[in-house]
Amino acid sequence: MTDAPPDAAPASLGPAPVEVRGLVKRYGELEAVAGVDLTVHAGDVYGYLGPNGAGKTTSLRMMLGLIRPTEGTVRLFGRDPLESVQALDDVAGFVEAPTFYPYLNGRRNLELLGSFDGGDARERIEQALETVELSDRAKDKVGGYSHGMRQRLGIAGALLRNPKLLLLDEPATGLDPAGMRDMRLLIRRLAEQGMTVMLSSHLLAEVEELCNRVAIVRSGKIVYEGAIADLKRSAGATYWLTTTNDERALAVCRAQPGIEGVRTAHGRIAFTADDAAVAELSQALIEARALIQMLTPQTVTLEDLFFSLTEGDGIVNGGRPAGEPATLEASR
Amino acid sequence: MSSGVGTLRAPAGAAPRSRSRPGVATVYRWELFKLRFQKRTYLGLGAAAVVPILFVVAVHFRHHRGEGGSDFAFASYLTKSGLVVPLVLLLFGAVWMFPLITALVAGDIFASEDHNGTLKTVLTRSLERWQIFAGKALAALTYAIVAIFISGTVAVIAGCIQSGFNSVQTLSGTIVSAPKGLELVYMSLLIYLIPIATVVCIGVLLSTITRNSAAAVVGTLMISLLFQLIGILPGLGATVPYLLSTQFNAWQGLLRQPIDWAPVVRAAWVCAMYGIPALVAAFLVFLRRDVAGG
Ligand SMILES: Nc1ncnc2c1ncn2[C@@H]1O[C@H](COP(=O)(O)OP(=O)(O)O)[C@@H](O)[C@H]1O
Numbered sequence: 001m002t003d004a005p006p007d008a009a010p011a012s013l014g015p016a017p018v019e020v021r022g023l024v025k026r027y028g029e030l031e032a033v034a035g036v037d038l039t040v041h042a043g044d045v046y047g048y049l050g051p052n053g054a055g056k057t058t059s060l061r062m063m064l065g066l067i068r069p070t071e072g073t074v075r076l077f078g079r080d081p082l083e084s085v086q087a088l089d090d091v092a093g094f095v096e097a098p099t100f101y102p103y104l105n106g107r108r109n110l111e112l113l114g115s116f117d118g119g120d121a122r123e124r125i126e127q128a129l130e131t132v133e134l135s136d137r138a139k140d141k142v143g144g145y146s147h148g149m150r151q152r153l154g155i156a157g158a159l160l161r162n163p164k165l166l167l168l169d170e171p172a173t174g175l176d177p178a179g180m181r182d183m184r185l186l187i188r189r190l191a192e193q194g195m196t197v198m199l200s201s202h203l204l205a206e207v208e209e210l211c212n213r214v215a216i217v218r219s220g221k222i223v224y225e226g227a228i229a230d231l232k233r234s235a236g237a238t239y240w241l242t243t244t245n246d247e248r249a250l251a252v253c254r255a256q257p258g259i260e261g262v263r264t265a266h267g268r269i270a271f272t273a274d275d276a277a278v279a280e281l282s283q284a285l286i287e288a289r290a291l292i293q294m295l296t297p298q299t300v301t302l303e304d305l306f307f308s309l310t311e312g313d314g315i316v317n318g319g320r321p322a323g324e325p326a327t328l329e330a331s332r
Numbered sequence: 333m334s335s336g337v338g339t340l341r342a343p344a345g346a347a348p349r350s351r352s353r354p355g356v357a358t359v360y361r362w363e364l365f366k367l368r369f370q371k372r373t374y375l376g377l378g379a380a381a382v383v384p385i386l387f388v389v390a391v392h393f394r395h396h397r398g399e400g401g402s403d404f405a406f407a408s409y410l411t412k413s414g415l416v417v418p419l420v421l422l423l424f425g426a427v428w429m430f431p432l433i434t435a436l437v438a439g440d441i442f443a444s445e446d447h448n449g450t451l452k453t454v455l456t457r458s459l460e461r462w463q464i465f466a467g468k469a470l471a472a473l474t475y476a477i478v479a480i481f482i483s484g485t486v487a488v489i490a491g492c493i494q495s496g497f498n499s500v501q502t503l504s505g506t507i508v509s510a511p512k513g514l515e516l517v518y519m520s521l522l523i524y525l526i527p528i529a530t531v532v533c534i535g536v537l538l539s540t541i542t543r544n545s546a547a548a549v550v551g552t553l554m555i556s557l558l559f560q561l562i563g564i565l566p567g568l569g570a571t572v573p574y575l576l577s578t579q580f581n582a583w584q585g586l587l588r589q590p591i592d593w594a595p596v597v598r599a600a601w602v603c604a605m606y607g608i609p610a611l612v613a614a615f616l617v618f619l620r621r622d623v624a625g626g
C-alpha cells in the first residue's frame with residue numbers, strides 16, 4: 001500500500017470519468033466481453049489487465065462509442081458515448097495501434113484531427129509534437145513512420161483534445177525497450193499533471209509500475225477490481241526458502257498461520273504469504289533452529305494472479321472480489 | 333485540476349471550455365484536401381480531360397480522310413461546330429466512362445477509411461457520425477461535378493479549336509447561335525449531373541456496405557451497365573423510361589425547340605427514386621455500424 005499512489009479522488013467532483021455497468025459484447029456465439037463492471041475515479045491511473053483475447057480492446061471500443069454493446073451501459077463523466085460524441089468532449093485515446101492517413105504527413109494528420117476536435121485544439125499541435133518528440137519528423141508522411149512513431153503520434157493526437165481522461169489500449173505493446181520506457185514515462189508524466197488514465201495491458205509489471213488501481217479481466221469477465229497494493233497483498237507473494245534443516249522448516253511452515261500453499265520444489269520450500277506472515281515465519285524458524293540460508297520473494301506473474309484469483313479459495317479479499325466469475329473460470 | 337499538458341501554455345484564467353464545434357463543412361473541406369493526395373482523383377479528372385481531346389483528334393483525322401461517320405445522331409454536325417463535341421461526349425460517356433469516373437471516388441470514399449483503419453481515429457473526435465457521412469458524401473459529389481465540368485469545358489475548347497465556335501442545329505432542326513449553343517451545352521451538363529448524383533449515391537452505398545474500394549467501384553459500374561442491359565432486353569421496353577441509364581439522355585430535351593422539359597422532370601424524380609433510398613441506406617449503415625477493425 002505504501003508505494004502506491006493514493007487510491008481514489010473524492011467523489012464530489014461530479015460523475016466518475018468512467019462508469020461501466022453490465023457491459024456485454026457478443027460476436028455470434030463468442031462473448032468477447034461478458035458482463036464487465038468497472039469505475040475509474042478522477043485521478044486514477046487505472047490498469048485494465050488481461051491476457052490477449054480477454055476482451056480489453058472490445059471493452060475500450062465500446063467505451064469510445066465505436067461499437068455498440070450487446071448489453072450494458074458506458075458513462076464517461078456521466079454521458080453516454082452512443083448518444084452523442086459530446087460524451088467524448090473531455091476524453092481522448094485510441095484502441096489498438098493508432099491509425100492515420102498514410103499519405104499525409106504527421107503535422108497534417110494532427111491538423112485534420114485538431115480541426116475535427118474544434119475549439120483551440122489546433123493551437124496545441126506544436127506542443128503535442130514536442131511532448132512526444134516528433135517535431136523533427138512531423139513533415140514526413142505517416143506512411144513511413146515506425147510503429148513506435150505512430151504510437152507517439154497517437155498520443156499527440158490525444159493531447160490535442162486536452163483531455164481529462166485518457167483511454168489507451170496497450171500503449172507500450174510492440175515498442176522496443178527504450179520506446180516502452182519512454183511511453184511509460186510519458187504516461188506517468190501525464191498522470192502527474194492530473195490526467196485520469198485508463199490503460200489496458202497484458203503485462204502485470206507494466207500495470208504495477210504505472211497504475212494505482214486495476215481491473216483484471218479474463219475471458220471477458222472481471223476477476224478482480226481494486227487497488228494494486230491490496231491485490232498483491234491478498235494474492236500473496238510466492239517465496240522460496242532454504243534452511244539449515246529443511247525438514248523441520250517444512251513442518252514449521254505448514255504449522256505457521258498465514259503461510260499458504262507450502263510445497264517443496266527443486267530442493268527448496270515454496271510458499272505464498274504476505275509480508276507480515278513472512279516476518280513471523282522467520283522468527284518461528286529461528287526458534288525451531290532451522291536457520292534461513294535463502295529467502296527470496298518471487299515476482300508475481302499475471303499467471304500466478306489468475307491462479308490465485310480463479311482457483312484459490314477466497315484469497316481475494318482486498319478489493320471487490322468478482323465472486324461468480326472466479327468460480328466459473330475455475331470450472332472451465 | 334484538469335490541467336493537461338496542453339493547458340500549460342494556455343493563458344491564465346482561460347475561458348471555460350466552450351469548444352467551437354466542428355461541422356459538416358470541416359469534414360467536407362478535409363475530404364477535398366485528402367482527395368488531392370490520391371491517385372484516383374487525378375486518374376478520374378485526367379480521364380475526364382483527356383478523353384474529349386482524344387475524341388476531337390480522332391474526329392479530325394477521320395474527317396480529313398473523308399470518312400465522315402454518320403452512324404450517330406450528331407456525327408454530321410461534329411465538324412460544323414465545336415459545340416457539338418461536348419454533347420456527343422455526354423452521349424457516349426453515359427455508357428461507362430462517366431459512371432466509372434464518378435464511382436472511382438464515390439466507391440472509395442468510405443472504403444478507404446476502412447482500408448486505412450482511420451474510422452476509429454476520426455469517430456473519436458468531436459464530430460457525430462452523420463456529420464462525417466454528410467461531409468464525405470458531399471465531397472464525392474463535388475468531385476463528380478468537377479469531373480463533368482472539366483470534361484465538358486475541355487470538349488468545348490478542343491471542339492471549337494477543331495471545328496470553330498459556330499451555331500448549332502437543334503434536334504428540332506432549328507439553328508441556334510453559338511453563344512446560345514454554349515448556354516445549352518452548360519445547361520445540358522447541369523442536367524447530366526442528376527443521374528451522375530445518383531451514381532454517387534450508389535457508389536457511396538456500396539462503399540459503405542462492402543468496405544472495399546475495388547468492390548464498390550466495380551459494383552457501381554456493374555449496376556450502371558445492368559440498367560443499360562435491362563433497357564435492351566426484349567419485352568422490357570416498358571421499363572425504359574424508368575431506368576437510370578435513360579436519365580443520362582434527359583439533357584436532350586434542352587436541344588428541342590421549344591425546350592422539352594418532360595425528360596428532365598422525369599430524370600429528377602426517377603433519379604431521386606434510386607438515389608435517395610441508396611443514400612439513406614448508406615447513412616443508416618454508417619450510423620449503426622460497429623467500427624471493430626483498424
Ligand atoms: N469484430 C470481431 N468479430 C468477432 N470476434 C471478435 C471481434 N473483435 C474481437 N473479437 C474476439 O473477441 C475476443 C476479445 O478480443 P479483444 O477485445 O481484441 O481482446 P484483447 O484486446 O483483450 O486482446 C477475442 O476472442 C477476439 O477474437
Ligand SMILES: [Mg+2]
Pocket residue numbers: 053056057058096169170
Ligand atoms: Mg487488444
